Amino acid sequence: MTNLYFVRHAHSIYSPDELNRPLSERGMEDAKLTTNLLKVLQIDQVISSPYKRAVQTVEGIAELIGKEIELIDDFRERTLSEHPVADFNEAISKVWADFDFSLEGGESNNIAQKRGVEATLQVLDKYEGQNIVIGTHGNIQVLIMNYFDPQYDVHFWEQLAMPDIYKLTFNEKNLVQVRRINIHEVKVSNIGYTIYKSAD
Template identity: 30%
Template sequence: MTKKVYLIRHCEALGQPPEAPLTKKGEEQAKSLAEFFKEREVDKIVSSPFIRAKSSINKVSTNKKLDIEMDERLKERVLSTEDLPNWRELLQLSFTDLNLKPPGGESSLEAMNRIAAVINEVLQSESENILIVSHGNLLSLLLKKYDEGFGFESWQALTNPDVYQLTFFNENMSYKRIWSDK
């Protein structure tokens, strides 16, 4: 059986805290996401509990008449709980040193395993077309798990929103970016 998992990075938001809402532009992007998924089959929606993720997919949920399942494991990775002036440099390094763990943070490997567990669970479900709504760094780490070449530069190239389609058939997986910047 073929299963499709759509990885969705949230729309533009007013910051990084969990309660940060979408910007006006982000609200328009959420409408574009709803239009994008209008003709696609969707059986299940699983989202980060952060406001920006849920708000990004609310219109799709309403259109498809599906509940949004919240999953704490889809929240953004915390690089560090300290204010690091060199955070970008550390983030880049964390794509090559998967065990790097700045103070109070989560290593890339830990975050990768966390989101991979969500994917494994949805693949075991009856659903065939699943939307996973999360955050740039976490989604990048999942893609890196499947493709070692997906790194810091790939993370930098992500847009808000962004959509990747993962197609699972038997033991094989392929992925492609399907969102078109407008």
């Protein structure tokens, strides 16, 4: 079995600079909780989106296990639009309602999902039988999960916390189990497919 711990980044300071947007003060504190939780899980390798907020969320566990973070560009957040959108929720609803639809300069669900899934399958090949942390983002994470099980949809995305961790267990390339890791209680929560939202 291979365990992929998808870590949705902690709270960040908003700016239009997607690549370099850092965690907020609250986000940095929550990243410490993430590290404390992951350190008991015998992590073998840490991978991340190149975006700073994702890297900052998982860099603590990388330091603890003495490994360099492996940056994989295809775990970056999906590009919703080339320009800021007037109504973010409406834009998200449109792209999730039609997986082929995209806003100007943005990625459709199908396009973003394809690159995220390809990156995931490469990780499964490279690190078979290991425990891997992947620092990533809400929309691309759920699109990846949706590929393996369509119950993970926009409503699931709406309930994600910042940060949030989901353990996806694979037998080769078949998803066999999903468990949420409860960050704010700093313990492994065996809750199967039930969705709970952590307190902010």
